[in-house]
Amino acid sequence: MALIVITSASGSPGVTATTLGLALTSTRPTLVVEADPTGGSAILAGYLRGGTTPPDSLIDLAVANRHGALAEALPRMTVPVSEKVSFVPGTRSHTQARSLGALWESLATVLRGLERTGQDVIVDAGRLGLLGSPEPLIRAADLCLLATRSDLVSLSAARSWGESLRDDFERLGGAASLGVLMIGEGHPYRAREVRSVLQIPVAASLAWDPETARVFSRGAKAPKRFDTSPLVRSLRAAHDRLEATVESNRAELERAV
Numbered sequence: 001m002a003l004i005v006i007t008s009a010s011g012s013p014g015v016t017a018t019t020l021g022l023a024l025t026s027t028r029p030t031l032v033v034e035a036d037p038t039g040g041s042a043i044l045a046g047y048l049r050g051g052t053t054p055p056d057s058l059i060d061l062a063v064a065n066r067h068g069a070l071a072e073a074l075p076r077m078t079v080p081v082s083e084k085v086s087f088v089p090g091t092r093s094h095t096q097a098r099s100l101g102a103l104w105e106s107l108a109t110v111l112r113g114l115e116r117t118g119q120d121v122i123v124d125a126g127r128l129g130l131l132g133s134p135e136p137l138i139r140a141a142d143l144c145l146l147a148t149r150s151d152l153v154s155l156s157a158a159r160s161w162g163e164s165l166r167d168d169f170e171r172l173g174g175a176a177s178l179g180v181l182m183i184g185e186g187h188p189y190r191a192r193e194v195r196s197v198l199q200i201p202v203a204a205s206l207a208w209d210p211e212t213a214r215v216f217s218r219g220a221k222a223p224k225r226f227d228t229s230p231l232v233r234s235l236r237a238a239h240d241r242l243e244a245t246v247e248s249n250r251a252e253l254e255r256a257v
């Protein structure tokens, strides 16, 4: 894998839970970046249950970037989550997020470079269209995943945002770098139906599994048989599919140049 960015159109389909879920079930070291401009870190308050107070946040990274010291500052800003996962906490408030415009572009370059160190990066980009949205990160992603549930209300909101994303990625010549992340396969619609509504391939599907999802979104105690729960199994399968998509996109790109 490489730089994966997850975003959503509306509601709260499970972007943060999936970002952490993918990171914590990966076999590779992973850096999670909380770039949701909503502010008030959902990961610090949720998965880490308010027990960690990081000295710095994205706003300090923006200051370091202004001084041309972004790459050096990044490791100082990261908070360990597990042996293999660390994360950069988002801004404390939405008002701070508005001043991050200049950071995203440089951060995209630094994050893409992390692949050389064997690290994957997964970005929680929050909802599309918010002030302070990390659009340059979305465009720089090896794979941008539009997260949606599979019910009609979710799909109806995802449709117009999906159209805008599709236009953007097509204009940039990277249509294959956009995929749908379906949360709740078969609740009620299936991947084939979601694909035909959104006109974007379904890059991965996750099981509907509220109990396990709460471990990632709220730091709830892991249920019995966590490792074999439907969500964890679908997260592992998602890794394989996402990795295969990134690899085939890269091979395609190499053939084209």
Ligand SMILES: Nc1ncnc2c1ncn2[C@@H]1O[C@H](COP(=O)(O)OP(=O)(O)OP(=O)(O)O)[C@@H](O)[C@H]1O
Pocket: 008, 011, 012, 013, 014, 015, 016, 017, 018, 036, 042, 126, 127, 183, 184, 206, 207, 208, 209, 210, 211, 213, 214, 217, 218, 231
């Ligand atoms: N696969 C899943 N199955 C069932 N419930 C899920 C799943 N993924 C996430 N959830 C639940 O959905 C709710 C919203 O999750 P989460 O906070 O991750 O969404 P979000 O898209 O990040 O929302 P927001 O845009 O508000 O930040 C949480 O209660 C979470 O436990």
Ligand SMILES: [Mg+2]
Pocket: 015, 016, 017, 036, 042, 124, 126
């Ligand atoms: Mg979230």
